Amino acid sequence: MNLETLGFLGLAVVALATAVLALLVRELVHTILWVAVFFVDLAAIYFLLEASFLGVLQLGVYAGAVTILLLFGVMVTRKRIFSKEAATGIGPVPLGLALVVVILLFGALPEIPSTATPVRSYAATDLSLTLFGPDGPWLLLLGLTMMSALAGAIYLVREGRE
Amino acid sequence: MTAIPPDLVLGLSSALLGVGLFGILTRRNFILLLIAIEIAMNAAILNFVYFAAFNGTGAGLSGQAAAVVIIGLAATEVAVGLAIVLALNRLKGSINVAEAATLRN
Numbered sequence: 001m002n003l004e005t006l007g008f009l010g011l012a013v014v015a016l017a018t019a020v021l022a023l024l025v026r027e028l029v030h031t032i033l034w035v036a037v038f039f040v041d042l043a044a045i046y047f048l049l050e051a052s053f054l055g056v057l058q059l060g061v062y063a064g065a066v067t068i069l070l071l072f073g074v075m076v077t078r079k080r081i082f083s084k085e086a087a088t089g090i091g092p093v094p095l096g097l098a099l100v101v102v103i104l105l106f107g108a109l110p111e112i113p114s115t116a117t118p119v120r121s122y123a124a125t126d127l128s129l130t131l132f133g134p135d136g137p138w139l140l141l142l143g144l145t146m147m148s149a150l151a152g153a154i155y156l157v158r159e160g161r162e
Numbered sequence: 163m164t165a166i167p168p169d170l171v172l173g174l175s176s177a178l179l180g181v182g183l184f185g186i187l188t189r190r191n192f193i194l195l196l197i198a199i200e201i202a203m204n205a206a207i208l209n210f211v212y213f214a215a216f217n218g219t220g221a222g223l224s225g226q227a228a229a230v231v232i233i234g235l236a237a238t239e240v241a242v243g244l245a246i247v248l249a250l251n252r253l254k255g256s257i258n259v260a261e262a263a264t265l266r267n
Binding site for chain 2: 065134
């Protein structure tokens with residue numbers, strides 16, 4: 001087992017632990033702190049997988065913007081920011097359903113050849129050439145979706161709507 | 163050049179999908195629901211990033227381009243979700259999704 005695999009294993013354990021903690025902690029602000037750690041941890045995984053541009057994007061968009069947006073949502077919707085959530089129990093049916101999905105996916109893992117294949121790194125310029133070349137329609141579609149989502153968000157929160 | 167076996171990455175993303183699915187099914191707070199959806203989406207992005215850099219597929223950078231598009235879509239989804247949170251809070255006085263049943267009743 002090489003050094004990268006060990007590093008990935010460590011990061012994977014941290015990612016799983018923070019994801020579970022984020023959903024089980026009862027104070028919403030602590031949830032957002034744990035989810036910020038989760039996003040930074042995934043960015044580290046992307047750097048490990050030689051996708052440095054996506055790592056930076058993950059840090060900027062997820063660890064930066066999404067975390068702040070979620071904190072803003074908590075700030076404006078409750079009187080006392082550090083108040084605890086009412087305990088919603090862990091229902092046996094949702095837990096069972098999630099476990100069944102995970103077991104099915106894990107059951108498919110042996111189908112994949114598990115030889116460690118070298119991961120190649122790409123320069124950010126190559127990615128931009130792809131994004132504005134062959135994969136340009138996807139970028140256009142993303143822009144259109146974001147624009148309509150912006151219009152929809154403004155419509156939802158505008159004043160005088162009852 | 164790194165060499166991380168694919169079953170580790172796929173195992174991590176499957177487990178993250180399971181955690182996200184569990185959160186989507188059990189949490190009643192709208193913001194926690196958004197966080198659970200984000201966790202499940204990050205599992206998908208992890209798969210795209212890993213297989214983008216997989217040697218020998220020949221279509222390496224399309225995977226990273228797809229990851230960029232998904233990250234943008236996820237950010238958009240959080241923005242619209244928070245707009246819904248604000249509207250729900252104004253209408254009902256709480257962000258519990260169990261109370262947002264006006265269409266059902």
